[in-house]
Amino acid sequence: MTDTPAKSTPAKSHGRKAIRPTLKPRELMTATPDLHGVWKAKILTLFPTAFPGVLGESLTGKALQDGLWQLETIDLRQFGVGKHRNVDDTPAGGGAGMVLRADVLGNAIEHALEGVRGNWPILYLSPRGKRMDQPMMRNLARADGVTLLCGRFEGVDERVLEHYGIQEVSLGDFVMTGGEIAAQALIDATVRLIPNVLGNAASTEEESFSSGLLEHPQYTRPAEWKGRVIPDVLMSGHHGKVAQWRQEQSEELTRTRRPDLWDAHQKLNKD
Numbered sequence: 001m002t003d004t005p006a007k008s009t010p011a012k013s014h015g016r017k018a019i020r021p022t023l024k025p026r027e028l029m030t031a032t033p034d035l036h037g038v039w040k041a042k043i044l045t046l047f048p049t050a051f052p053g054v055l056g057e058s059l060t061g062k063a064l065q066d067g068l069w070q071l072e073t074i075d076l077r078q079f080g081v082g083k084h085r086n087v088d089d090t091p092a093g094g095g096a097g098m099v100l101r102a103d104v105l106g107n108a109i110e111h112a113l114e115g116v117r118g119n120w121p122i123l124y125l126s127p128r129g130k131r132m133d134q135p136m137m138r139n140l141a142r143a144d145g146v147t148l149l150c151g152r153f154e155g156v157d158e159r160v161l162e163h164y165g166i167q168e169v170s171l172g173d174f175v176m177t178g179g180e181i182a183a184q185a186l187i188d189a190t191v192r193l194i195p196n197v198l199g200n201a202a203s204t205e206e207e208s209f210s211s212g213l214l215e216h217p218q219y220t221r222p223a224e225w226k227g228r229v230i231p232d233v234l235m236s237g238h239h240g241k242v243a244q245w246r247q248e249q250s251e252e253l254t255r256t257r258r259p260d261l262w263d264a265h266q267k268l269n270k271d
């Protein structure tokens with residue numbers, strides 16, 4: 001199902017709206033106190049102005065405004081060395097490009113670690129990482145927060161990943177110029193699973209992947225468009241038949257488009 005704008009406001013006891021009713025998305029990251037018990041993303045990046053980006057729009061933006069989640073950027077350049085605040089250097093052993101320095105990243109990570117509590121993983125956005133999926137986002141939404149390291153150039157010094165036990169996560173099997181877009185994708189997919197961020201709770205229960213299946217096709221007005229009509233069953237008003245049609249469509253789409261998901265779904269239902 002598509003996301004629908006949240007109609008309900010957070011419970012009064014949260015007292016969050018009062019803190020910053022007029023702030024713009026970027027101000028939400030700098031001018032706000034830490035909200036106790038609120039999920040937070042800390043982003044280590046060379047491009048802090050890339051945030052909140054699309055996360056400041058629509059439902060995630062409204063939820064940020066309402067204090068249902070928080071965002072903090074940490075500018076890697078501030079931890080750079082020398083007059084020019086250098087953050088990178090040539091790869092040991094030679095080769096093309098530059099690598100983000102271990103000492104620079106280490107200092108930035110130590111800074112990011114201040115104030116983290118409970119279950120708070122550090123992830124490095126990387127094409128070598130575990131591919132992002134819905135179970136990963138569900139786990140992250142249950143955490144207290146996440147720290148995300150956005151790479152640039154040829155990536156980061158490996159020792160930093162080892163020292164802090166940083167897990168690598170990938171947006172997919174392709175290479176981008178930096179981790180910022182992948183970080184925003186991860187945050188978007190996670191934040192929408194936090195209670196009250198989406199208006200309609202059913203949205204996350206019925207959509208693709210939640211049941212292990214892809215979602216059925218969706219239609220809306222007009223009833224006829226360029227000679228194409230909405231399937232009769234959806235116009236019948238018969239809820240049982242609509243549910244059955246949707247289930248069949250989900251199964252068929254998953255079987256044909258994603259045999260891997262279909263096999264896993266079959267296996268789960270057999271066990």
Ligand SMILES: C[S@@+](CC[C@H](N)C(=O)[O-])C[C@H]1O[C@@H](n2cnc3c(N)ncnc32)[C@H](O)[C@@H]1O
Nearest residue numbers: 125126151154155170171175176177178179182
């Ligand atoms: C040009 S890439 C580095 C690629 C690296 N040399 C390699 O071959 O694995 C620069 C940065 O973009 C980010 N990045 C690129 N592709 C990504 C992907 N598929 N998922 C997540 N992050 C990615 C990472 O943070 C990475 O450090």
